[in-house]
Amino acid sequence: MTKNELINVIVSLKTDLKFLKRDLQFRLDGNDIEGINKKHENEYPALAGSFQALASMDNDTFKRSITSIEKMEKQLEI
Numbered sequence: 001m002t003k004n005e006l007i008n009v010i011v012s013l014k015t016d017l018k019f020l021k022r023d024l025q026f027r028l029d030g031n032d033i034e035g036i037n038k039k040h041e042n043e044y045p046a047l048a049g050s051f052q053a054l055a056s057m058d059n060d061t062f063k064r065s066i067t068s069i070e071k072m073e074k075q076l077e078i
Contacts, residue, residue, distance in 0.1 A: 017069050018073070024062045
């Protein structure tokens with residue numbers, strides 16, 4: 001692999017990581033647990049509780065993924 005090809009691969013990887021991080025952040029921001037709980041507070045407490053547990057697990061996964069991607073981006077700085 002030539003130096004130019006390696007640079008192209010790294011730039012492509014950085015672009016992919018940036019897109020993935022943006023997508024994960026969008027999904028994380030879309031999981032509005034507090035808003036859903038307020039909306040269904042008196043009507044569906046069991047549903048709201050189940051949704052909160054599921055969304056919290058998703059949010060934790062998204063946060064860990066975003067942190068990992070940021071570490072990779074720092075390591076790929078040229």
